[in-house]
Amino acid sequence: MVREHTEKVKPPRALFVPFPYGHALGRPNDPELQHRVLKAALDLLAAPAGPVLSDFPDGAEADVEPPAPTQASAVPVAASTPDDPAMETTQMRQYHEQWLATSCGRTAFGLSGIPATRFRGVIRFLQSFAAGEDADMPERPAELPLASFIRYCADDVKSLYYEGRMAMKPTSAGDEIARWFWGETASGQLLRRVKDRLDAADDPRWKAAAFGVAR
Amino acid sequence: MPRLDQLSPMARNTLLTFPARVNDGAPFVRPAKPLSACRVVIVTTAGLHRRDDRAFGPGEQTYRVIAADTPAAEIVQSHTSLGFDRTAIMRDLNVSFPIDRLRELAARGVVGGLGPNNYSFMGALRDVPRLETETGPEVGRRLRDEGVDVALITPT
Numbered sequence: 001m002v003r004e005h006t007e008k009v010k011p012p013r014a015l016f017v018p019f020p021y022g023h024a025l026g027r028p029n030d031p032e033l034q035h036r037v038l039k040a041a042l043d044l045l046a047a048p049a050g051p052v053l054s055d056f057p058d059g060a061e062a063d064v065e066p067p068a069p070t071q072a073s074a075v076p077v078a079a080s081t082p083d084d085p086a087m088e089t090t091q092m093r094q095y096h097e098q099w100l101a102t103s104c105g106r107t108a109f110g111l112s113g114i115p116a117t118r119f120r121g122v123i124r125f126l127q128s129f130a131a132g133e134d135a136d137m138p139e140r141p142a143e144l145p146l147a148s149f150i151r152y153c154a155d156d157v158k159s160l161y162y163e164g165r166m167a168m169k170p171t172s173a174g175d176e177i178a179r180w181f182w183g184e185t186a187s188g189q190l191l192r193r194v195k196d197r198l199d200a201a202d203d204p205r206w207k208a209a210a211f212g213v214a215r
Numbered sequence: 216m217p218r219l220d221q222l223s224p225m226a227r228n229t230l231l232t233f234p235a236r237v238n239d240g241a242p243f244v245r246p247a248k249p250l251s252a253c254r255v256v257i258v259t260t261a262g263l264h265r266r267d268d269r270a271f272g273p274g275e276q277t278y279r280v281i282a283a284d285t286p287a288a289e290i291v292q293s294h295t296s297l298g299f300d301r302t303a304i305m306r307d308l309n310v311s312f313p314i315d316r317l318r319e320l321a322a323r324g325v326v327g328g329l330g331p332n333n334y335s336f337m338g339a340l341r342d343v344p345r346l347e348t349e350t351g352p353e354v355g356r357r358l359r360d361e362g363v364d365v366a367l368i369t370p371t
Contacts, residue, residue, distance in 0.1 A: 001216055001370050002216050002217070002218075002219060002230050003216075003218070003219075004219060004230065004231065004235075005230070005233065005235040008235040008236065008237045008238070009235060009236060009237075009238050010237075010238050010239065010241055011241055011368070012241050012242065012243045012244070016216070017216065018216070018217070018218055019216065019217075020217060020299075020300060020303075021216060021217065021298055021299035021300060021371065022299030022300040022301060022302075022303045022304065022310070022311075022371055023300070023303050023310055024216070024261075024310065024311050024369050024370055024371065025309060025310045025311065025313050025316075025369070026310070027303075027310070028302075028303045028304070028306035028307030028309075028310045029306055029307045031309070031315075031316065031319075034309055034310070034313055034316050035316055035319070035320075038313060038316055038317075038320070038367075041367060042250060042325075042326075042365070042367075045245075045246050045250060045253075045365065048245070049243065050241075050243035051241060051243065065300060067217030067218075067221040067222055068217060068222055068223070068226055068298065068299075069297065069298070069299060069300045071297060103288075104287070104288060105288035106287050106288045106290075106308065107288075107291075107305075108291060108292060108295075108301065108304070108305050110266055110291055111270055111291065111293055111295070148272060151295075152270070152293075155295045158295075158301075159301075159305070162301065162302055162305060163305055166302065166305065166306065173302075174300040174301075174302035174303060175300070177302055178300075208273055211297075212273070212295065212296065212297060214297070215297050
């Protein structure tokens with residue numbers, strides 16, 4: 001929530017934190033900074049009257065992460081990218097297993113409901129869809145619209161790659177990982193094509209899904 | 216969250232034209248007891264939920280319950296907007312849902328304790344009539360019934 005919106009909504013107590021989107025408590029794995037943010041928020045309970053809108057004093061980590069993520073449309077595609085996303089996904093799964101081993105099982109992967117061991121099939125499905133075919137998967141729950149299912153599949157592809165990349169290169173910044181995914185991977189190019197087909201549809205739900213797959 | 220002057224002109228314009236509701240009616244109640252006696256929970260708009268719970272759809276105005284003892288590996292996020300850097304929460308749940316930090320504060324006696332449940336709403340909501348009249352008040356009642364004194368609201 002940007003400061004200008006908080007000024008209108010006027011919750012009883014609000015702390016404005018000048019961090020990038022996705023970094024509400026400051027930085028991942030920085031308990032000291034997270035505790036300072038929490039203390040600044042909880043200190044507002046002592047205010048005699050409200051609404052209170054206070055500013056957290058520390059600056060953003062502008063040197064590490066941009067304030068908003070870099071989108072696919074701003075990332076040039078490398079002169080040569082792998083051309084088989086299914087093969088590439090199989091390779092990424094090995095790194096993702098390393099991620100799971102070090103994260104105590106925490107993973108963003110799982111929204112599609114399809115296990116990583118069967119993700120080659122998901123990639124083939126996304127390829128068929130991007131090619132304009134009448135594609136679907138038997139695993140899609142009947143009540144879940146196709147566009148939503150595609151969005152979850154795309155989210156799981158990203159989670160597999162992003163977390164796998166963090167296992168390969170633990171110090172990679174989020175922006176660096178986004179540039180790698182959209183610029184250098186076969187699956188990044190596949191998701192650009194999936195987005196193009198969704199975006200070309202008249203159905204607003206497809207267009208909304210496109211906005212979540214790639215921008 | 217970023218300052219407007221850090222964003223691209225297009226992102227800045229989108230935010231400036233967003234119809235954020237002007238609200239002059241928020242009640243202000245001073246805590247009746249010291250923080251060290253208060254029961255605290257997290258209410259997040261990061262679209263988090265238990266792995267076995269139903270994922271949020273875009274614009275959904277419902278909520279999910281995340282019990283205080285839910286292991287981090289069982290919490291996932293179906294608010295997967297490209298508008299924020301997801302690697303932060305992939306690396307550390309606490310960057311949006313500071314449950315470990317609150318546990319530490321409780322262990323140190325800074326806060327009195329944690330409530331039995333945390334609550335989660337979807338992010339990026341543009342229309343919120345059901346949240347205002349139904350699901351928001353419902354969570355408020357649940358917090359009251361669960362003896363919660365302080366709700367820490369965290370966005371993505």
